[in-house]
Amino acid sequence: MSDPILSLTGVRADIDQYHILHGVDLQVPKGELTVLLGRNGAGKSTTLRTIMGLTTVTGGQVRFQGEDITGQPTPRIARKGIAFVPENMGIFSLLTVRENMVLAAVSGPMDEQRLNWIFELFPPMKKFWNRPAGNLSGGQKQMLAIARAVIEPRELLLVDEPTKGLAPAIINDLADAFEQLKQQQVSILLVEQNFNFSRRLGQSVAVMNDGGVVYAGQMAELADNEELQQELLGLGLGAHQ
Amino acid sequence: MSAHDEILEPRPQGAIARFRAFREKQPHLFLLVLMMLVAFFMMDPRTWVVLTISGLAMGAMVFLMASGMTLTFGLMNVLNLAHGAFISLGAFAGATVLVHWLNASAGESSLLANLAAVVPALGFALAVAGVVGLLFERLVIRPVYGDHLKQILVTVGGSIILMEMIHVIWGPNEIPVPRPDALTGAFLVPESWPVIGGVALEKYRLIAVILGLAVYGMMTWVIEHTRTGILIRAGVEDQEMVEVHGYRIRLLFLGVFVAGSALAGLGGAMWAMYREIITAHMGDELMISVIVVIILGGLGSIKGCFYGAVLVGLINLYVGYLEPRLAAVATVGLMVGVLMWRPQGLIPVIKV
Numbered sequence: 001m002s003d004p005i006l007s008l009t010g011v012r013a014d015i016d017q018y019h020i021l022h023g024v025d026l027q028v029p030k031g032e033l034t035v036l037l038g039r040n041g042a043g044k045s046t047t048l049r050t051i052m053g054l055t056t057v058t059g060g061q062v063r064f065q066g067e068d069i070t071g072q073p074t075p076r077i078a079r080k081g082i083a084f085v086p087e088n089m090g091i092f093s094l095l096t097v098r099e100n101m102v103l104a105a106v107s108g109p110m111d112e113q114r115l116n117w118i119f120e121l122f123p124p125m126k127k128f129w130n131r132p133a134g135n136l137s138g139g140q141k142q143m144l145a146i147a148r149a150v151i152e153p154r155e156l157l158l159v160d161e162p163t164k165g166l167a168p169a170i171i172n173d174l175a176d177a178f179e180q181l182k183q184q185q186v187s188i189l190l191v192e193q194n195f196n197f198s199r200r201l202g203q204s205v206a207v208m209n210d211g212g213v214v215y216a217g218q219m220a221e222l223a224d225n226e227e228l229q230q231e232l233l234g235l236g237l238g239a240h241q
Numbered sequence: 242m243s244a245h246d247e248i249l250e251p252r253p254q255g256a257i258a259r260f261r262a263f264r265e266k267q268p269h270l271f272l273l274v275l276m277m278l279v280a281f282f283m284m285d286p287r288t289w290v291v292l293t294i295s296g297l298a299m300g301a302m303v304f305l306m307a308s309g310m311t312l313t314f315g316l317m318n319v320l321n322l323a324h325g326a327f328i329s330l331g332a333f334a335g336a337t338v339l340v341h342w343l344n345a346s347a348g349e350s351s352l353l354a355n356l357a358a359v360v361p362a363l364g365f366a367l368a369v370a371g372v373v374g375l376l377f378e379r380l381v382i383r384p385v386y387g388d389h390l391k392q393i394l395v396t397v398g399g400s401i402i403l404m405e406m407i408h409v410i411w412g413p414n415e416i417p418v419p420r421p422d423a424l425t426g427a428f429l430v431p432e433s434w435p436v437i438g439g440v441a442l443e444k445y446r447l448i449a450v451i452l453g454l455a456v457y458g459m460m461t462w463v464i465e466h467t468r469t470g471i472l473i474r475a476g477v478e479d480q481e482m483v484e485v486h487g488y489r490i491r492l493l494f495l496g497v498f499v500a501g502s503a504l505a506g507l508g509g510a511m512w513a514m515y516r517e518i519i520t521a522h523m524g525d526e527l528m529i530s531v532i533v534v535i536i537l538g539g540l541g542s543i544k545g546c547f548y549g550a551v552l553v554g555l556i557n558l559y560v561g562y563l564e565p566r567l568a569a570v571a572t573v574g575l576m577v578g579v580l581m582w583r584p585q586g587l588i589p590v591i592k593v
Contacts (some may be wrong), residue, residue, distance in 0.1 A: 052485060078487035090482035092475045094590075099471045106487045148486075 003066075004080040005030040005187045006051065010060035011070075013050045014202045020046045022211040023060060028156070028204075033178065033221065037200040037233060038208035044191040045087055047208070048158045051189075052084045053077045057210055065155065079106065081155035087164065087191075089145040093134025097125060097144055098135050104148035111152070118147045121177050139170035146177060150186070157181070157188045163197050175200055195233070207232045269538075269548035269587045272579070274550065280559040283347025287440045294560045298446035300554030301453020302515065304547050305508030307531040307538075308460060309501020315477050317494045317592055319382055320389055323396040324505055324531065325524030326403035327370045332513035332523060333411050335366035336418045339514070343419055355423035362511050370506020371499050373403070378498040400525075407521040415520045418513045420445065449511055456504070457547050464543060466493020473497065477541055477590055533576045539586030548587060 013021040016032055020045050028034045036044050049055045062070045069077055078084070092100055101110060118124040122143040125186040128136060133144055135190040142162055149157050163171045171194070178201050181188060191197040198205070202219035215222070215232050220229055264271045281289050310324045342358040381399045385391040427441040464470035472493055476483050480490050512527065513519045535552050538545025553572055561570035579587060 054485070074481075074484040075487050075489045075490070078485055084485050086482075086485070090479060090485065092482065094477050094478055095474060096473060099474075103471050103475055103483075103488075104486055172536065198314065 003030060004028055005065055006189065007063045008047070008051070008060065009063075011047075011050060011057060011062060013046060013055045014058050014116050015046065015055060020211055021050060024050075024208070024211070024213055025216075026206055026213050028187060028189050029214070030187050032203040033182050033188040033190060033201050034204045034206065035202035036189060036191045036206050037193075037198060037210060039196070039233070040193075042120065042208040043211040044208055045160055048084065048086075048189070048191060051077075051158060052082065058084050060145035071088075081153075083149035083154045083157050083163065085145045085149050085157070085159045089141050089162040091133045091136070091141050091144055092143065095133055096130050097133050097136070100124070100144055100148055101151055105151045107152060114151060114153075118151065121180065122147055122173075139166050139173075142166060142170075142174065143177075146174070149182065155187060157186060159188065160191045161193060162190070163194045171197060195229075247342075259544040260298035268583060269545065271553075272537075272552060273548060273588070276555055276559070280555070280563075283559075283563060286436050286574050288562065290437045290440050291442065292562055293555065294442055294446055294450065294490065296452075296555035296558035298443075298449040298515070298554070299557060300319060300551035301449050301590065302508050302511045303458060303527070303530050303534055304453050304550035305511060305525060306505050307354055307534040307546050308456075308543060308548055310531060311315065311535040311541055311546045312473070312486060312497050314535065316473055316497050317382075317386070318389075319386065319498075320392045321382065321396050321498075322393055322528075323377065323381070323400035323403060324501075325526075325528035326400040326407075327374060327502045327505035327524070328509035328512070328527055329404060329507030329519070329521050329524035330373060331366035331370045332418075332519045333407055333416070333521075334369035334506065335362040335510025336416055336513050336519055337411075338362040338365045339418060339421070343421065344578050355421035358421055359424065359514075363507055366506040367503045368506075370509070371503035374499045374502025375495070377403075377502070378495050404521045404524070411521075413521075415518050418517050418519055420514050420517055424448065424514065445515060448513065452511065456507075457543075459544055469493075469496075477554045486494075530572060532573050537579050537586055539589040541590035542586070545586055545590075546589035 004027040006026075008024050008026040011021055011024040011026075012019070024043070024047055025048065026036075036047065038044050040186065046055060050057055051064075053069070053072055053076075056069050060070070061068055063110055064077075064080060064131065067080075069080065092103070095103070101115075106109075122140075123173050124136070124140045124143060125147055133141065136144060146162065148158070149159070166174070175197060178188070178190075182201070182203075190198065190201065199219060205215075205217060205219045205222050207215040207222075209232075215228070222232075254522060265428070277293065280292070284292070306324075306328050309327075310321060311320050313321050313324075318511075338361040339358055342361065351389055377399060381395055382392070385395050397446045427443045428447065430437050432438040452581065464473060472483060476490055476493055483490050483493070509524065509527075512523070534549040535546055536549075537552065538549030547580045552575060556571045556575050557568060561568040583589070
């Protein structure tokens with residue numbers, strides 16, 4: 001494994017009086033897609049939010065490209081090249097698709113070439129370019145959320161459950177999009193419940209339980225080892241369907 | 242945005258359906274047209290023209306004062322009850338420049354000399370209110386973000402301090418504000434015009450209407466077409482996601498607060514020249530209209546604020562003419578009526 005682009009060591013975080021993360025250790029290798037698996041409530045989303053500086057870190061360290069970013073304000077973390085697609089997608093529904101994209105292109109006008117690539121990846125974006133984003137369907141909103149994240153070259157994408165509530169055909173489109181991003185050597189940390197989707201895309205994998213990482217390794221290993229899946233995820237039945 | 246919605250929906254058929262669609266989709270225009278029509282049939286057309294222009298002028302000035310407060314609430318979710326103090330501050334700052342300048346160029350009555358006095362006066366009002374707004378956000382508002390009760394307590398306190406500061410600097414008495422010669426008097430509509438021939442329209446009111454429209458147009462343009470505008474609209478909806486994209490929402494808050502305070506100052510200076518007398522508490526008196534306007538229009542909506550202000554201005558003048566004793570009731574009555582019809586105000590800004 002090359003140098004990790006992002007590494008968490010012993011990260012602890014609280015939301016109100018609840019301890020959500022009790023010492024998370026996580027490495028995201030550069031240029032790879034890492035999947036973060038785990039049951040509901042294991043702390044996956046909180047881990048992403050903590051990396052973005054959206055929850056207060058009470059202990060441990062987050063390092064991005066070797067630099068300590070623990071406790072830095074969210075906008076500064078974002079400007080270092082980390083894009084975050086939250087579970088609810090965070091679409092500005094009163095803004096048009098175009099305005100959503102303009103806002104995401106932080107450093108100035110959108111790059112024409114990159115925009116065309118996004119239109120090819122997600123044709124609905126072109127079709128609904130000047131429509132309010134609130135009128136988009138769930139799948140189209142997810143496309144817009146990912147399009148926003150990649151309108152400018154980023155070092156790292158944090159994506160929280162992109163397949164949640166989407167039809168299989170659209171999940172396939174999203175998988176294709178992630179394949180392309182992988183080819184471009186974008187580092188991605190993907191939180192996912194859909195094991196087939198994550199098995200298809202993931203190179204490395206980490207499994208969380210009860211606010212900590214309980215397994216970290218290569219996806220191929222986990223995918224072949226049904227016993228381990230059973231133990232970590234209780235997924236034995238679903239894995240091969 | 243509404244233009245796009247119409248594409249998706251079938252066009253209403255028939256006159257009644259079309260009327261209903263107009264009433265539901267454009268409640269602000271519906272109410273405005275209704276009010277003007279009713280008033281038109283209740284009075285002499287010449288009186289109606291004069292009252293309408295006056296009402297629009299009052300609406301324009303109230304809009305200037307209210308627009309900042311509606312943005313502050315919509316974007317920052319801050320209830321700034323000290324907004325009235327910025328109105329007073331702008332009025333005193335503007336009056337100071339005006340009195341000083343007019344004394345210096347006493348007797349000058351050319352348009353140019355007068356404009357040379359009015360423009361710096363308005364500019365100074367804008368600047369003073371803006372700078373004080375900057376300090377106020379840092380010292381008073383910043384510690385109480387996210388807590389409405391504290392905001393109300395702290396801004397009412399801040400408002401008292403600002404108004405007492407006006408007493409300290411300008412003294413406790415009312416100050417008369419001379420209106421420059423070029424802005425006094427009236428345009429006479431030529432006698433040859435049908436119906437409204439010979440009506441005298443006060444110049445200053447026309448200017449207020451034009452300035453109000455210009456500011457409204459500019460604000461709408463900034464909000465609809467610039468990156469700052471996109472950020473403001475995005476921030477009204479979801480502050481966290483604005484930060485996730487790498488923008489510092491606090492800076493945006495500060496900018497909006499300063500702009501809102503500056504506009505309140507501008508409105509105050511306009512009002513000072515309109516009334517030709519100012520007191521430190523004029524802002525408090527105007528705050529009633531301002532609060533009615535922003536609630537009526539839909540909290541956080543610039544367009545709603547504009548139409549709300551025009552409606553308040555018009556109903557004040559119309560009712561004041563028809564039945565002076567009811568004038569004070571009319572404004573609040575309008576608000577109650579609109580809220581019963583549309584509890585979110587005329588043009589609600591949907592918070593997601």
